[in-house]
Amino acid sequence: RDGPLHRYRIIKELGKGGMGRVYKAVDSRLKRKVALKMLHPELNHEPKVLLFFKREVQSIASLNHSNIVQLYDAGMEKGCFYMVMEYVKGATLDRLALRQPDNLLRSMVAIWHQACQGLKFAHDNGIIHRDIKPTNIMVNKSRTVKILDFGLAKQVSDTNQTQQLWGTPTFMAPELFLGDRASFQTDIYSMGATFYVLATGEEPFDKGNASAKFAGHGLPEPPHSKNPKVPEALSDTILKCFHLDPNNRYKSVDELIARLRSIGPR
Numbered sequence: 001r002d003g004p005l006h007r008y009r010i011i012k013e014l015g016k017g018g019m020g021r022v023y024k025a026v027d028s029r030l031k032r033k034v035a036l037k038m039l040h041p042e043l044n045h046e047p048k049v050l051l052f053f054k055r056e057v058q059s060i061a062s063l064n065h066s067n068i069v070q071l072y073d074a075g076m077e078k079g080c081f082y083m084v085m086e087y088v089k090g091a092t093l094d095r096l097a098l099r100q101p102d103n104l105l106r107s108m109v110a111i112w113h114q115a116c117q118g119l120k121f122a123h124d125n126g127i128i129h130r131d132i133k134p135t136n137i138m139v140n141k142s143r144t145v146k147i148l149d150f151g152l153a154k155q156v157s158d159t160n161q162t163q164q165l166w167g168t169p170t171f172m173a174p175e176l177f178l179g180d181r182a183s184f185q186t187d188i189y190s191m192g193a194t195f196y197v198l199a200t201g202e203e204p205f206d207k208g209n210a211s212a213k214f215a216g217h218g219l220p221e222p223p224h225s226k227n228p229k230v231p232e233a234l235s236d237t238i239l240k241c242f243h244l245d246p247n248n249r250y251k252s253v254d255e256l257i258a259r260l261r262s263i264g265p266r
């Protein structure tokens, strides 16, 4: 079926979020598969939504890295804002976890390492992702990790305050609930929470208990106590990302990468 865009023929829906839908499509001009993200036309006049969409386009456009999804094209046609990305054939981390938990555990350090390389590149370019979570990270057929969905991304230098809680509570750093600004350390928290869920198959905190995130030093039950197959070194690495005080987490993605290097992959 024809979508609203001449050049891109929609094959199927890949996912939907609050602001739009993502489709697998074919670029009829270059004869290749692409991922087409389109904004809901009802949101065309929502300044905030347009701001986030514009930031997403600008962020991915400025980040040319093998662990970050590539942008091919973006625009507005027939009343529809769209962006065209590299089509990633593979699975988001949440689906990978469900499929083969044991196998995943072995390759988890390798996957995390690659995800951190992508995040490091964003951070080095002054961009905070702000929505790191399992559904926003994919692994393709050749085991290359791709960070997606820069829909909440922001330049760290951007003084424009849009301080709303848009992210997913499970993966959001506690300071954001207190109205603090996102920082590079808030992305590190989200990476820790992402790999906590991957390693244990469980949420770090009871969802119904909002204050659990703030208890003690913010540390959940250690991953290796929930899943004995998690090596203690990996368990400790995950836990360090959870500290209530952002200064007690890894200082930078570089530091997290160095730590991951020292414990694996094996």
Ligand code: ATP
Residues within 6 Å of the ligand: 014, 015, 016, 017, 018, 019, 020, 021, 022, 035, 037, 069, 085, 086, 087, 088, 089, 092, 135, 136, 148, 149, 150, 151
């Ligand atoms: P939300 O904000 O609710 O997380 P979203 O509307 O911002 O979602 P994305 O996260 O960018 O949309 O994409 C939604 C889903 O579509 C992803 O979780 C993934 O499964 C799929 N998807 C997105 N981009 C691609 C891509 N380039 N290649 C393959 N699949 C993709």
Ligand code: MG
Residues within 6 Å of the ligand: 017, 135, 136, 149
């Ligand atoms: Mg998403």
Ligand code: MG
Residues within 6 Å of the ligand: 017, 131, 149, 150, 151, 152
């Ligand atoms: Mg999004």
